[in-house]
Amino acid sequence: MKTRYYIIITLAVVLSASAFFYLSYAYNLKRQEALKFFSAYFKPEFKAVTRSYTKKDIVEYKKEAASGNPSAEFNLGNAYLRGSSVEKNYSKAAYWLKKAALQKNPLAEMELGGLYIKGLGVKKDAAKGIDLLKKAARQGDAFGEISLAGAYFRGVGVPKNYSKGIFWTKKAAEGENVFAEIALGVFYEKGMFVKQNSAEAAYWFKKAAGSGDPKAQMMMGALYQKGIGVKKNYSKAVYWFHKAALQGDANAQVFMARSYYLGRGVKKNYVKAFYWSKKAAVQGNSEGELELGAMYYSGHGVSQSTSNALYWTQRSAAQGNANAKTFLNEIGNK
Numbered sequence: 001m002k003t004r005y006y007i008i009i010t011l012a013v014v015l016s017a018s019a020f021f022y023l024s025y026a027y028n029l030k031r032q033e034a035l036k037f038f039s040a041y042f043k044p045e046f047k048a049v050t051r052s053y054t055k056k057d058i059v060e061y062k063k064e065a066a067s068g069n070p071s072a073e074f075n076l077g078n079a080y081l082r083g084s085s086v087e088k089n090y091s092k093a094a095y096w097l098k099k100a101a102l103q104k105n106p107l108a109e110m111e112l113g114g115l116y117i118k119g120l121g122v123k124k125d126a127a128k129g130i131d132l133l134k135k136a137a138r139q140g141d142a143f144g145e146i147s148l149a150g151a152y153f154r155g156v157g158v159p160k161n162y163s164k165g166i167f168w169t170k171k172a173a174e175g176e177n178v179f180a181e182i183a184l185g186v187f188y189e190k191g192m193f194v195k196q197n198s199a200e201a202a203y204w205f206k207k208a209a210g211s212g213d214p215k216a217q218m219m220m221g222a223l224y225q226k227g228i229g230v231k232k233n234y235s236k237a238v239y240w241f242h243k244a245a246l247q248g249d250a251n252a253q254v255f256m257a258r259s260y261y262l263g264r265g266v267k268k269n270y271v272k273a274f275y276w277s278k279k280a281a282v283q284g285n286s287e288g289e290l291e292l293g294a295m296y297y298s299g300h301g302v303s304q305s306t307s308n309a310l311y312w313t314q315r316s317a318a319q320g321n322a323n324a325k326t327f328l329n330e331i332g333n334k
Contacts, residue, residue, distance in 0.1 A: 049107055049143060051075070053084045065096065073100035074108040081111060090121030101132065106141035109133070114147065117157055126157035137168060145172035146180050162193045173204060181208035182216050189228065202229030209240060217244035218252045225255075234265030245276065250285035253277075257291050261300070274301030281312060289316035290324045297331055306331070 053061075058079060064072030077096035080089045094115050100108030113132030116125045130151055136144025149168035152161045166187070172180035181204045187194050189201035202223050208216030221240035224233045238259050244252035257276035260269045274295050280288025293313030296305045309331060316324035 049078055049111065051078055051082075051084070053079045053086075055085050058085050065099070068099075068103075070100045070103035070105040070108070073097070073103075074105050074111075077108060078111065081115075090115065092121075094121035101135075104135070104139070106136040106139040106144055109136035109139075110141060110144040110147055113144075117151075130157035137171065140171075140175060142172045142175040142177035142180070145169075145175065146177055149180070166193050173207075176207070176211065178208045178211050178213045178216065181205070181211075182213065182219070185216070185219065198223075198229030200229070209243075212243075212247075214244040214247040214249040214252065217241075217247075218249050218255075221252065221255060234259070236265075238265035245279070248283070250280040250283040250288060253280035253283075254285060254287045254291060257288070261291075261295075270295070270301030272301075281315075284315075284319075286316045286319040286321040286324065289313070289319075290321055290327065293324070294327065 053075065058076070061072040061076045061079070065076050073096045077093045077100060078084075079086050080093035080096065082088070086092075094112065097108045097112040097115070101112045109132045112122075113129040113136065115121050116129030116132065118124070118129075130148075133144055133148045133151060137148045145168045149165045149172065151157055152165035152168065154160065158164075169180050169183055169187075173184050185201045185204035185208065186192070187201075188197045188204065190196070202220075205216050205220045205223060209220040217240045221237045221244065222228075223230050224237035224240065226232065230236075238256070241252045241255040241259065245256045253276045257273045257280065259265050260273035260276065262268070266272075274292070277288050277291035277295060281292040282288075289312045293309045293311070293316060295301050296312065297309035298304070310328070313324050313328045313331070317328050
């Protein structure tokens with residue numbers, strides 16, 4: 001009994017020490033890792049506008065496009081680009097996007113620019129692609145602005161230029177592009193490409209969080225938890241973690257579990273801690289799996305079960321979680 005009690009106390013100390021200093025992956029990125037992280041979005045070869053179309057929509061757009069309606073031309077091009085209710089076809093996408101772009105439709109300019117940069121449906125011409133992105137960006141289109149920022153960050157079609165990348169990212173963020181807001185938040189928090197400024201980081205994260213983005217909400221909670229750019233406030237941290245957790249963000253669910261387990265920002269409640277740990281664990285989050293294993297072992301919030309404790313801790317350890325491996329060695333040898 002004393003041995004088990006010692007193990008539980010030891011694990012609680014380890015988890016409480018790490019829990020409230022553990023941030024989502026974006027916070028721990030170094031300069032080059034950050035660029036890699038953002039490359040999924042910072043791709044001038046396009047982040048196609050996400051729209052879904054029905055077959056009825058396509059019929060209507062074809063009629064309107066035949067009359068020269070630029071919005072209909074864009075939607076047709078976008079449909080062929082994404083393969084929404086039509087077979088994906090880059091040549092047809094380029095055909096309709098060109099028509100819309102000639103009428104200065106900014107979204108068409110952005111997507112057509114991406115096709116030229118990649119050489120999809122058209123002859124590859126990075127310079128022409130960048131020119132189209134600039135046209136879209138100069139019309140204040142946030143998609144064009146963020147795509148142009150990506151081109152400068154990655155040196156695609158233009159010389160690599162971080163200052164211009166930041167300039168266009170800010171333009172997109174000012175246009176309420178959520179990804180741009182998050183990107184600026186990370187840049188300012190880490191001092192990447194800009195002078196480190198925690199208050200500015202908090203400003204951009206809060207804007208993104210307010211629009212309902214779960215990752216931004218998670219990050220905002222982390223700022224309040226750590227007191228970075230804002231006054232430390234566990235209750236406000238939980239407020240933002242809860243919003244993200246309800247949207248299925250596994251990291252936020254772990255933070256909710258730990259908040260209830262430790263009574264930080266909320267009244268201590270092991271049952272609710274177990275609930276949120278399980279939510280994260282079933283998504284494959286290694287921290288959630290470890291939390292769940294620990295709670296099964298201690299019997300906090302759930303009936304004690306060594307077999308369940310081993311099962312979840314083993315899952316966490318299999319993902320390389322060092323704390324899980326340590327805990328597994330302890331309980332596996334008893």
